[in-house]
Every structure is written in structure tokens, then in C-alpha cells.
Amino acid sequence: MARSKKEELNYYIVREDVLPDVFIKVMEVKRLLDLKFVPSVNEAVRRVGISRSAYYKYRNSIRALKTLDDGALSTMLVVMESSLHAVSLCLGVFLDTGARIVSIQQSPPVDGLVNMLITYQTGGRFEFEEHLLYRLSETRSVVRVESLRQT
Secondary structure, X not given: OOOOOOOOOOOOOOOHHHOOHHHHHHHHHHHHHHOOOOOOHHHHHHHHOOOHHHHHHHOOOOOOHHHOOOOOEEEEEEEEEOOOOHXXXXXXXXXXXXXXXXXXXXXXXXXXXXXXXXXXXXXXXOOHHHHHHHHHHOOOOEEEEEEEEEO
């Protein structure tokens, strides 16, 4: 039975050896993608031996335990036009979504573009990163957004 969006979900801690094989494989696909060992989801699922639909079905349903606590860190690369308000617009997105920024590194402008590495705490919310990526990609002056890693 499908749950309504407003209904609170329950989470459980389960030992790896009792999980169905598909969940272990989804975690392996995520690891391959996070570490950039493969160029695409297609290559990762082929290498691990699951279907793309299985990966997309379960990818937001399973996380390593260390990514569930408040100390979990993620890093994003944001490439933006070098304008007066571009940085403040991007930081505003992080603040609006409730991200706790840990560090910011900004390059000097090169060919009119600035690279920013932003490390932030996720707070353990599963859909957080996808929402943040979407909001940043829709922000004026942002050229590209890429999630680099989760620890």
C-alpha cells in the first residue's frame, strides 16, 4: 500500500548479511558512481549485475549508516558565471533548503566562470541532495552543478 507524502516513514537498522541481494548491489552501484569508477549508471548496473529499474527503485531507500547521522557530509561543485550576486544566490539556496555549510572554496574567475566547492551536512534526509541539485541548477548564473561525494 502506498504511503501519503505527509505520513512519517519508519527506518530500521539491518545487518548487511540479512538484506536481500538487490540492496547490496544498489549500494555497490552508488559506491561506483560516487567514486567515479564508472562513467554512467548504465555501466555501473551492468558491472554489478542488476537492472536499471531496480537501481532507480531502491536508490533512495537505502543508505550506509554513516550517511544517516547529522555528521554526514556531502560536497558539491558549482560552476557559475562571475557576477556580483551569483555566489550569494547559490549560498541562499543552501540556506533556504536548511543545509549546514561546513566549508566553501572559490576559485578566481577564469573565462568568466567561477568554480565553488561547497561541503555541507545533509542532516540525514534521503531526498535532500536531489532537491538541492535541482534548486541549484535552476538558479540564475549557475552553469553546472555536480555532486562529488558523500562521506
